[in-house]
Amino acid sequence: MTTHPRVSALSGQRIIRRMHMHRALIIEAMKRNDVARAAGAALVFLAAAAVPVPGAWAAAPKVAAKTTTKATSAPSILKVAPVVYRERRLANGLQVITVENRSSPTVSVQVWYHVGSRDDPTGRSGFAHLFEHMMFKSTVNLRAEQFDRLTEDVGGANNAFTTEDVTAYEDVVPSNHLETLLWAEAERLMNLKVDEGNFKSERAVVEEEYRQRVLASPYGRLFNAFSSASYLEHPYKRPTIGRIEDLEAAALSDVVAFHARHYRPDNATLVVAGDFDPKQLDAWIDKYFGPLPKPAAPLPRFDASEPAWPTDRTAQVTGPQVPLPAVAMTWLAPPVTSADGPALQIAAAVLAAGESSRLNQSLVYRQRVATQAGFNADLRVGPGLLIAYAIAAGGKSPADVSAALLAEVTRLATTPPSAAELAKVKTQLVTQAFMSRQTPLGLASAIAEAAVLESDAARVNTDLDDLQRVSAADVQRVMRRYVLGARKVTIDYRQDEVAKK
Numbered sequence: 337m338t339t340h341p342r343v344s345a346l347s348g349q350r351i352i353r354r355m356h357m358h359r360a361l362i363i364e365a366m367k368r369n370d371v372a373r374a375a376g377a378a379l380v381f382l383a384a385a386a387v388p389v390p391g392a393w394a395a396a397p398k399v400a401a402k403t404t405t406k407a408t409s410a411p412s413i414l415k416v417a418p419v420v421y422r423e424r425r426l427a428n429g430l431q432v433i434t435v436e437n438r439s440s441p442t443v444s445v446q447v448w449y450h451v452g453s454r455d456d457p458t459g460r461s462g463f464a465h466l467f468e469h470m471m472f473k474s475t476v477n478l479r480a481e482q483f484d485r486l487t488e489d490v491g492g493a494n495n496a497f498t499t500e501d502v503t504a505y506e507d508v509v510p511s512n513h514l515e516t517l518l519w520a521e522a523e524r525l526m527n528l529k530v531d532e533g534n535f536k537s538e539r540a541v542v543e544e545e546y547r548q549r550v551l552a553s554p555y556g557r558l559f560n561a562f563s564s565a566s567y568l569e570h571p572y573k574r575p576t577i578g579r580i581e582d583l584e585a586a587a588l589s590d591v592v593a594f595h596a597r598h599y600r601p602d603n604a605t606l607v608v609a610g611d612f613d614p615k616q617l618d619a620w621i622d623k624y625f626g627p628l629p630k631p632a633a634p635l636p637r638f639d640a641s642e643p644a645w646p647t648d649r650t651a652q653v654t655g656p657q658v659p660l661p662a663v664a665m666t667w668l669a670p671p672v673t674s675a676d677g678p679a680l681q682i683a684a685a686v687l688a689a690g691e692s693s694r695l696n697q698s699l700v701y702r703q704r705v706a707t708q709a710g711f712n713a714d715l716r717v718g719p720g721l722l723i724a725y726a727i728a729a730g731g732k733s734p735a736d737v738s739a740a741l742l743a744e745v746t747r748l749a750t751t752p753p754s755a756a757e758l759a760k761v762k763t764q765l766v767t768q769a770f771m772s773r774q775t776p777l778g779l780a781s782a783i784a785e786a787a788v789l790e791s792d793a794a795r796v797n798t799d800l801d802d803l804q805r806v807s808a809a810d811v812q813r814v815m816r817r818y819v820l821g822a823r824k825v826t827i828d829y830r831q832d833e834v835a836k837k
């Protein structure tokens with residue numbers, strides 16, 4: 337998942353602030369910065385983000401560890417009250433999901449467009465991301481950046497992110513500002529000014545973001561290479577953040593066409609969670625979103641696949657400032673809706689969530705071959721990636737790190753996780769998911785992820801149970817299938833020899 341803050345070209349401060357508040361970006365920032373102490377938390381967060389889980393506990397959670405002495409007994413399931421939501425579709429095709437929760441006088445309004453970097457036109461990588469920025473520019477009735485005034489100036493917040501599969505806009509406001517936000521989201525869907533001025537200014541911002549996040553960061557090139565070095569054919573191969581040469585080659589007509597093609601009510605999901613009166617909310621949604629016309633052109637269909645990888649491959653990537661060499665390995669993962677998804681999330685957490693995770697204990701503490709190591713189950717709508725990576729310790733060669741990393745990852749296929757390991761990571765994942773949905777923002781995000789990424793809002797009420805039911809045998813089975821029995825790509829990352837001089 338690659339996500340980016342929307343920033344003003346003029347304000348460096350703002351870049352930092354948005355990076356810190358950006359939910360999905362935190363994941364990416366962790367991946368890119370590779371802060372050893374935070375890597376585990378990032379992975380928990382990643383897993384929680386990819387597997388939406390139910391909203392509120394029916395009762396205080398039981399201590400899972402108590403049940404782990406008998407490894408053969410059925411796993412205990414923390415019983416969770418379901419998220420009660422209403423779902424409907426307007427005549428123009430807009431999907432609407434609402435969750436009433438009066439625990440605080442705030443409300444989150446989110447619009448998830450079913451367009452991501454997978455939909456970028458050929459030779460125009462970065463278009464979906466560019467629109468994430470464009471949507472904060474002027475509309476017929478809003479000045480540029482007025483979204484900040486409508487949210488931040490009343491004590492709320494707004495943000496946006498782009499992934500391979502979606503572009504999402506998230507607002508939180510005191511609930512007496514709900515009507516204004518609904519109007520404003522409808523306004524920027526229909527009346528955005530896609531003109532030369534807005535296009536060029538935001539293109540410059542995106543290019544600068546690329547320089548900062550990919551080129552200036554010591555390991556930015558490595559993380560940017562995960563997808564591009566791995567996929568053979570799937571459009572996931574393209575970097576979500578974009579390429580400068582593609583952005584430079586774009587003309588305004590390309591941008592206008594992309595907007596018309598993807599920004600339409602029947603290609604979006606509106607989620608409202610928090611403090612509202614249901615009848616009043618329905619009336620406002622009908623009033624502001626109802627009149628938006630459904631375009632006559634058919635909805636673009638996304639259809640792509642990735643062939644099975646015929647052989648193991650390697651890729652060499654270098655950077656001008658690489659303090660310590662690093663290695664990454666990727667394997668193809670099944671779609672996020674796969675029945676194997678939960679076991680892969682658990683496997684990733686056993687390997688890499690927190691100080692006591694296997695990779696950290698083995699590679700960093702015992703063998704001292706790496707300064708940090710991680711494993712992500714990056715599950716997407718289409719074929720995702722399992723990604724193992726490690727940064728060498730001083731004096732250790734990439735070959736040392738690579739061998740140790742592969743040995744520890746494959747050990748999970750041959751040595752089952754202990755009952756204690758399973759209980760620990762389930763508690764981590766469930767706690768993280770539960771905490772994130774204590775706010776209208778987290779609640780809305782969880783149900784949007786289920787509705788849009790998993791194509792079924794109801795999964796918000798089953799995914800956490802699925803995660804908790806994963807057994808040690810399930811973990812071994814998926815590691816055998818997707819890692820031991822599959823082809824991999826190894827990315828070797830080190831200092832550019834020319835730059836070293």
Ligand SMILES: [Zn+2]
Nearest residue numbers: 340341342545
């Ligand atoms: Zn961005």
